[in-house]
Amino acid sequence: MSESESHPETAAVGQSIPYERFLDCVHCGLCTSACPTYVETGDENDSPRGRIYLMRSVVDGRLDLTDKVQGHLDLCLDCRSCETACPSGVQYGRLIEPFRVDMHQQSAADSTAAGTPPPKPDWFHRWIMYGLFPYRRRMAWALAPARWMQRLKLDRFAQAIGLSRLLPERLRRMQEQLPSLGKSLPPLPDFLPAKGKRRARVGLFIGCVADAMFRRVHWATARVLQENGCDVVIPRAQACCGAIHYHSGASEPAIELIKQNSSAFNDDSLDAIIVNVAGCGAMLKDYSHIAEEIAADSDLDPAKFVSRVKDVSEFLAELEPREPTGPIDAVVAYQDACHLQHAQRIREQPRQLLSMIPGITLQPVAEAELCCGAAGSYNLTQPDMADRLGQRKVAELIKVQPDIIVTGNAGCSLQLQAQLKKAGHTVPVLHPMELLDLSYRNAPLTELV
Amino acid sequence: MPGGASGALAGFSDLTANTESPLFRLAESHMSSAETVTTNCVITAEFLKELAAVVGPARLLSSKDELLVYECDGYVVEKSVPDVVVFPENAAEVVAIVTACGKHRIPFVPRGAGTSLAGGCLPVGGGVMIAMTKMRQIVDINLRDRYAVVEPGVVNVNLTRALAGTGFHYAPDPSSQGACTLGGNVATNSGGPHTLKYGVTVNHVLGVEFVSPQGELIQIGGPCGRGNGFDLPGLFVGSEGTFGVVTKIWVRITRNPAAYRTMLAIFDSVDDTTQAISNIIGAGIVPAALEMMDKGIVAALEQAFHFGFPLDAEAVLLIEVDGLEVAVDAEAETITRLCKDSGAREVRLSQTEKERALLWKCRKQAFGAIGRLSPSYCTQDGVVPRTKVPEILRFIAEVSKRHDIRIVNVFHAGDGNLHPILLFDERNAEQVKRVMLASDEILGKCIDLGGSVTGEHGIGVEKISFMNRLFTDEDLTVMEDVRKAFNPDGRCSPGKLLPTAGACGMEHIEKQHPGRKAAM
Numbered sequence: 001m002s003e004s005e006s007h008p009e010t011a012a013v014g015q016s017i018p019y020e021r022f023l024d025c026v027h028c029g030l031c032t033s034a035c036p037t038y039v040e041t042g043d044e045n046d047s048p049r050g051r052i053y054l055m056r057s058v059v060d061g062r063l064d065l066t067d068k069v070q071g072h073l074d075l076c077l078d079c080r081s082c083e084t085a086c087p088s089g090v091q092y093g094r095l096i097e098p099f100r101v102d103m104h105q106q107s108a109a110d111s112t113a114a115g116t117p118p119p120k121p122d123w124f125h126r127w128i129m130y131g132l133f134p135y136r137r138r139m140a141w142a143l144a145p146a147r148w149m150q151r152l153k154l155d156r157f158a159q160a161i162g163l164s165r166l167l168p169e170r171l172r173r174m175q176e177q178l179p180s181l182g183k184s185l186p187p188l189p190d191f192l193p194a195k196g197k198r199r200a201r202v203g204l205f206i207g208c209v210a211d212a213m214f215r216r217v218h219w220a221t222a223r224v225l226q227e228n229g230c231d232v233v234i235p236r237a238q239a240c241c242g243a244i245h246y247h248s249g250a251s252e253p254a255i256e257l258i259k260q261n262s263s264a265f266n267d268d269s270l271d272a273i274i275v276n277v278a279g280c281g282a283m284l285k286d287y288s289h290i291a292e293e294i295a296a297d298s299d300l301d302p303a304k305f306v307s308r309v310k311d312v313s314e315f316l317a318e319l320e321p322r323e324p325t326g327p328i329d330a331v332v333a334y335q336d337a338c339h340l341q342h343a344q345r346i347r348e349q350p351r352q353l354l355s356m357i358p359g360i361t362l363q364p365v366a367e368a369e370l371c372c373g374a375a376g377s378y379n380l381t382q383p384d385m386a387d388r389l390g391q392r393k394v395a396e397l398i399k400v401q402p403d404i405i406v407t408g409n410a411g412c413s414l415q416l417q418a419q420l421k422k423a424g425h426t427v428p429v430l431h432p433m434e435l436l437d438l439s440y441r442n443a444p445l446t447e448l449v
Numbered sequence: 450m451p452g453g454a455s456g457a458l459a460g461f462s463d464l465t466a467n468t469e470s471p472l473f474r475l476a477e478s479h480m481s482s483a484e485t486v487t488t489n490c491v492i493t494a495e496f497l498k499e500l501a502a503v504v505g506p507a508r509l510l511s512s513k514d515e516l517l518v519y520e521c522d523g524y525v526v527e528k529s530v531p532d533v534v535v536f537p538e539n540a541a542e543v544v545a546i547v548t549a550c551g552k553h554r555i556p557f558v559p560r561g562a563g564t565s566l567a568g569g570c571l572p573v574g575g576g577v578m579i580a581m582t583k584m585r586q587i588v589d590i591n592l593r594d595r596y597a598v599v600e601p602g603v604v605n606v607n608l609t610r611a612l613a614g615t616g617f618h619y620a621p622d623p624s625s626q627g628a629c630t631l632g633g634n635v636a637t638n639s640g641g642p643h644t645l646k647y648g649v650t651v652n653h654v655l656g657v658e659f660v661s662p663q664g665e666l667i668q669i670g671g672p673c674g675r676g677n678g679f680d681l682p683g684l685f686v687g688s689e690g691t692f693g694v695v696t697k698i699w700v701r702i703t704r705n706p707a708a709y710r711t712m713l714a715i716f717d718s719v720d721d722t723t724q725a726i727s728n729i730i731g732a733g734i735v736p737a738a739l740e741m742m743d744k745g746i747v748a749a750l751e752q753a754f755h756f757g758f759p760l761d762a763e764a765v766l767l768i769e770v771d772g773l774e775v776a777v778d779a780e781a782e783t784i785t786r787l788c789k790d791s792g793a794r795e796v797r798l799s800q801t802e803k804e805r806a807l808l809w810k811c812r813k814q815a816f817g818a819i820g821r822l823s824p825s826y827c828t829q830d831g832v833v834p835r836t837k838v839p840e841i842l843r844f845i846a847e848v849s850k851r852h853d854i855r856i857v858n859v860f861h862a863g864d865g866n867l868h869p870i871l872l873f874d875e876r877n878a879e880q881v882k883r884v885m886l887a888s889d890e891i892l893g894k895c896i897d898l899g900g901s902v903t904g905e906h907g908i909g910v911e912k913i914s915f916m917n918r919l920f921t922d923e924d925l926t927v928m929e930d931v932r933k934a935f936n937p938d939g940r941c942s943p944g945k946l947l948p949t950a951g952a953c954g955m956e957h958i959e960k961q962h963p964g965r966k967a968a969m
Binding site for chain 2: 023026027028029030032033042043044045049050057063066068069087089
């Protein structure tokens with residue numbers, strides 16, 4: 001490998017990816033129309049087939065990893081819509097994810113080689129992405145002032161007089177994305193007992209950002225599980241799923257979090273580990289692949305953990321849920337989260353659960369396979385494309401004149417609320433468990449909206 | 450191989466890894482010969498500036514790292530990187546681009562989604578690639594007059610989706626309809642499973658607006674169809690981009706059938722299957738679709754989609770009849786009886802819409818699912834008269850055995866349009882050679898049986914060397930004259946469809962230099 005020594009800047013990137021994964025792609029192009037970025041730009045470089053071609057060309061040494069190539073690869077949402085469309089079973093996620101990890105590590109190594117000080121993540125990654133988001137308690141503290149500002153309507157005041165424009169762009173977008181936080185709820189306890197005959201004992205994964213912003217969804221999920229005869233265990237030692245780190249190429253902390261969660265849920269009495277955020281669920285289910293990819297030489301083996309992870313809708317549909325009886329008279333547009341429909345192949349179950357609620361009319365929405373532009377932290381790192389896709393999605397959702405928009409992912413929920421507001425709409429965005437909980441409790445919709 | 454008969458050798462054949470393969474050398478020699486034909490293709494800074502003035506810098510690609518992905522389409526054996534890619538947003542911009550190309554004597558080629566299996570979008574000799582993917586508006590849907598007006602970059606299935614709930618659809622449904630564009634469909638006169646009853650693209654195009662290679666914006670036909678004068682849309686559809694760049698299409702929309710029945714007939718022998726096909730057509734029934742899939746392909750599809758296909762059957766037929774509710778049951782019963790008389794083990798009727806949709810998904814994504822059977826494949830697209838289907842299938846089985854190449858079959862049995870798929874490993878050069886020989890023999894046999902070397906994928910660059918076997922010199926001269934009427938200097942989609950005089954036929958397998966010149 002003398003060549004790799006003479007060209008350290010590109011030779012290593014992607015070399016660890018088994019070459020057969022590139023060969024799986026037969027270049028038929030059937031994925032292109034499923035890709036949100038290609039649908040927007042029409043540029044083959046922004047399509048899954050094109051990106052595989054770019055990655056393979058870099059690995060083959062036909063192309064250097066130029067800024068343009070890197071730009072097209074960074075523009076990928078990793079929504080994995082292409083995997084659903086691909087008839088050949090190309091594992092696109094297992095190409096782009098390790099490739100991007102390499103890419104980011106390489107640019108770090110490059111600056112070291114150039115004699116510049118050892119690279120650090122920029123302030124945003126250091127303080128916000130890695131320092132704040134993954135920690136429930138820190139997030140709760142950080143959100144406290146926002147909660148107060150919202151209550152006093154100071155946030156709107158700041159926006160109205162243009163004060164928020166003084167914030168750095170990514171912080172401003174975060175502020176714009178903040179949902180109505182409402183009253184702060186108490187943290188979930190360690191244990192909530194089943195109601196009626198016990199049918200299962202489950203662990204509940206509560207994550208980081210989701211627990212700080214959507215604790216009401218966690219409470220609703222726990223109540224729905226109790227209602228369906230499940231003992232709910234909420235292990236204190238659990239942590240962020242690590243998706244934020246892994247997807248931005250920070251593999252060390254990701255491995256630590258995999259270890260932490262595997263041990264927190266290492267309880268043989270649990271029938272399932274329930275997750276209600278699609279993005280976290282996809283990450284948790286992928287722990288084995290990731291461990292294989294970035295920690296192959298360690299003894300890390302999350303297989304036992306992974307085998308029990310279930311999205312809450314997937315779990316309930318299998319369990320055969322108790323009939324909800326409280327009516328909710330509303331037209332509902334269900335927005336598939338990519339990490340549910342593509343990464344976990346869960347499409348029918350949430351619809352099935354929603355259809356059980358008396359009074360709900362579920363309207364099919366066009367372009368359901370396309371991402372809303374949230375894609376984890378994508379809307380902070382690629383704001384232009386995130387806005388284009390967000391507005392495209394809002395336009396399709398609004399066409400069916402919904403009273404409520406429902407989605408099973410915290411990131412989608414934040415993005416949709418912000419994009420709806422931007423387009424001047426006031427439709428509430430809820431989680432399927434919130435509606436199910438409401439119906440079980442026979443409570444009015446006004447409680448939530 | 451260039452000009453050759455390898456078919457859509459998929460699996461990214463050789464990027465760089467496999468330079469010792471004969472395909473690679475041949476492709477290289479072809480490319481350099483193509484370049485000599487277009488020596489006057491010099492991209493100057495002035496020309497780039499003119500293009501940028503038309504589309505703006507954001508809709509123009511000219512650096513190597515962004516052009517590479519445009520070096521091939523669904524046919525990956527031959528590759529050629531364009532010098533520039535532009536993304537026009539309207540007809541006026543296309544006119545300006547083509548005019549600039551004319552002024553500077555630069556060849557150009559339009560590209561839609563790049564799903565061609567015959568190299569239809571290959572920029573032979575470089576030049577300008579006009580990517581139509583930003584012209585994707587459905588301009589008008591006129592239900593009462595039963596037509597729609599679309600831009601060429603509209604994805605086929607999106608037109609039918611836009612018609613959802615109206616009781617109409619767009620009938621031509623190539624297997625790649627989820628990704629391929631209507632502009633590309635016009636270029637190749639695309640077919641699809643439902644063409645048996647509803648006809649191919651040409652039967653559904655009422656008019657075309659296009660930019661001629663001289664830069665004029667021309668409309669032929671229109672909402673009222675093609676009744677007067679020469680049927681120019683009829684001539685235009687299937688010209689594979691050699692007459693100009695389509696900017697707008699008037700298409701017929703078709704009323705949805707009131708009812709349909711979809712069946713899966715299961716057979717223990719291929720001969721019985723082909724017998725059933727003959728019996729169905731012979732009984733005067735025209736099914737909406739009649740598709741055959743053999744054991745090999747069924748195994749791959751089962752792995753991909755978990756439909757519940759019987760894995761021990763030798764072949765299955767997917768049969769759909771449509772029409773009035775009162776008629777379809779009787780037809781379905783007749784077909785069931787005919788299949789059983791021909792030796793079918795079982796005939797299953799789809800019970801739900803969901804089951805039918807999954808069955809069709811399996812059929813339509815069959816090519817892609819081949820990735821699960823072997824690292825590379827080569828899809829052929831031959832046609833034989835329907836009565837010769839049993840004979841050609843026996844021949845294919847014999848070729849498969851003789852060359853020790855696994856071949857699976859999935860095809861439009863109703864109209865004798867075959868798609869034998871040859872499985873191989875591109876990294877095995879000797880195997881690649883056998884695949885090419887086998888392909889040549891199969892396509893040659895199709896011609897001998899009175900058929901053709903393409904039913905719907907087009908000639909492109911892939912099948913060009915067969916044109917001399919399919920047609921006499923006089924035939925080709927007439928076609929050449931027609932092409933010249935639209936595209937006199939051959940700068941529009943060079944190297945496609947027509948061989949120039951002197952191009953050789955099959956010798957390319959032994960000879961490394963096929964001697965084919967781009968049709969300039």
